[in-house]
Amino acid sequence: MKAQITIKDIARELGVSASTVSRALQNHPDISKATIELVKEYAKAHNYKPNAVALSLKKQRSNIIGVVVPEMVHHFFSTVLSGIEDVANSKGYNVLVCQNNENYEKEVRMISSLISARVSGVIASISKETTNYAHFQELMDDNTPLVFFDRICTGINTDRVIIDDYTGAFSAVEYLIKTGCKRIAFYSAPFTLEISKNRKNGYLDALRKYGIKVDESLVHVCDTREDAIELTQQLLQEPNRPDAFFAINDATASGVLSAVKKAGLRVPEDVSICGFGDGIIASTSDPLLTTVQQNGYQMGVEACNMLLKRIENELSPTQFNHRLIRTSLVVRESTKPLIESPIHY
């Protein structure tokens, strides 16, 4: 078992003390040019790599940040993760990832494990089940910087980066209305999540703005492709079937699309469909999916930058940042074109 070479090994071999080696490697002015050269050469030749574990213990802070996501196999989350990793990496930090698998208990365990690992900070998006926030409060109590993204915790006062869900939903539904849709179904994620509440508000406000009576029977908690296929089949058989669907994510929209096509209805002539996310599905389905674009990569970048600034104490300790990532409606083929207003002379 030949392990990595340490400062002690170098010191012994070179006949100097460990601290001299340590300082030589840091170009400390107390160490002569000659010794510095000698040490560095030996270190390089023997592939010395500082022991980050010892360093973390000594410095009482690691170069690791923890990230908790619901699931990694999800275009949006993996995109955010990618943004986080790129930024963290460029600043010399490593990323410890955990997925909570939409499970509250697992989320609690993950946070506990991150505390044990003494990560310098945490970036998290909560599970669908989470309604108790004590585990996050514990992080805060330990003075571990915490940034929420997307699925935030309103109960915890800290930095957060969220998608402008309200506006995204509003503009999507407004577009559906403007293209002639009257009965717009909304497939949401559980209402424990803020994103669900905000998008529903956007949905409701758009309806109200155009004087469309709200029908709560058009709002469903349904956020997977499979569930969407089943639910949509049922809904389409009702006498007063929806003429449009606004889904919480593209996978769900894709499920709707599949069910609508199977029912022999045309998209968008008979039924309009709009998703949320603008992931791979949206640009490969047929018809191509109209969807609300959310920039996951940018979200990851901003969340990580915010966290690193907090770690480096560059932010006011009493004031927290709330960053909103703008969305944009990407109109493709699953919705009708805008009706041109007649030209008045």
Added chain:
Amino acid sequence: MKAQITIKDIARELGVSASTVSRALQNHPDISKATIELVKEYAKAHNYKPNAVALSLKKQRSNIIGVVVPEMVHHFFSTVLSGIEDVANSKGYNVLVCQNNENYEKEVRMISSLISARVSGVIASISKETTNYAHFQELMDDNTPLVFFDRICTGINTDRVIIDDYTGAFSAVEYLIKTGCKRIAFYSAPFTLEISKNRKNGYLDALRKYGIKVDESLVHVCDTREDAIELTQQLLQEPNRPDAFFAINDATASGVLSAVKKAGLRVPEDVSICGFGDGIIASTSDPLLTTVQQNGYQMGVEACNMLLKRIENELSPTQFNHRLIRTSLVVRESTKPLIESPIHY
């Protein structure tokens, strides 16, 4: 700055020594039942969490495994990652992820950073650029267990988990031939990758088996959606255009599909398309994509199990495991149905 409580704090408060606390927490027989109770109660009440950093230093082994993937935003890799994370987590390990962004230098830096972090083991899939393996050899030299998955390093003798690329490709191309295709193009990833070589061999052998002359001009390095759209447009204009495309991944196949439809050709009547991976794209595109299914989650699970066994010294130190993950052809709508052989009386 209130930090986490330590064993020392507990010891001071309870008027015992640190080692007593340490042993009490481990139910050491030398510590009285009463003391154990007392310590545990205090620890629980004050939310004591062992300092994994100190533990790692002491034990000379961390509970962290490093994972290097080309990109996280990729259905296949995020799926593997998910399998790895689930297994690692269930065994008490944390996962440090790095993406090499298909960049050799970054890959080298990532490995170096993992060595510094003194991870217990590494699971990796190399970048497209990688042809020099010294960084991985260094890991091996330090006795850090290393498992390659998917994009392996043939130059390094270690454990590996790979997709049965040869058979996957063979059966896909065989199917295309059996359904009447004669000029089958192959869109590959760079041939520095073993998966490319293996799949090409499968492709070639299938052609040979059915006596189809190999035309090297049908083999291209093209592995993204964008490139596929461009390349396919060109190829379709040639006098002797391909009547089938076998792509290295679903995104590329989706690009082919898009170009073929745009060219006014029908899929699969005029052109057959087969992808590789069976990710989200395959089950949401139109027509649905025929593709070679590769079980990424299983791959992650097996790679992680193999690594953990190696870490726990449960495997022969001189013999390395080479695990092959079986594939299966998922026939959907982008290829023609099998021609039924006429029944002979």
Added chain:
DNA sequence: CATTAAACATTAAACGTTAAACATTAAACG
């Protein structure tokens, strides 16, 4: 009653690194 053993706890060293405090040498100064 002295000895031994059992039960329980403490001390000290170690993991790799750093930083403050202290030590040595040699040149420069008065």
Added chain:
DNA sequence: CGTTTAATGTTTAACGTTTAATGTTTAATG
């Protein structure tokens, strides 16, 4: 020639934890 000072190191303690070695009671034994 002694003393200061600059240059260059070294020692030591510390980060949180574990563990081997050692110490101290108390109870039981002969």
